[in-house]
Amino acid sequence: MFGRRVPVKYVLLFSVLLALVCGGTAIYFAQQRSWIATALLGVLAIWFAVDALRAWSWKKK
Known part of the structure; x- marks a missing residue:
């Protein structure tokens, strides 16, 4: 946001967490x-x- 990227590890962590909560x-x-x-x-x-x-x-890249 505002020219800075969110680190990939945080995107992965929060996506897994939200997938588990929603599931x-x-x-x-x-x-x-x-x-x-x-x-x-x-x-x-x-x-x-x-x-x-x-x-x-x-x-992985």
Whole structure:
């Protein structure tokens, strides 16, 4: 932000953390049979997991 990049390790860490939180919350809402919340949180969990994979591939380079 403002001309400075966020280090890749922080992007990876926060993406994995947010994917786990969203996935766990989606599972909770699935057990409560709240399907709209489950779908939204599931999509967010997948989004953050893909972002973590992309950050991991950047770190390998």
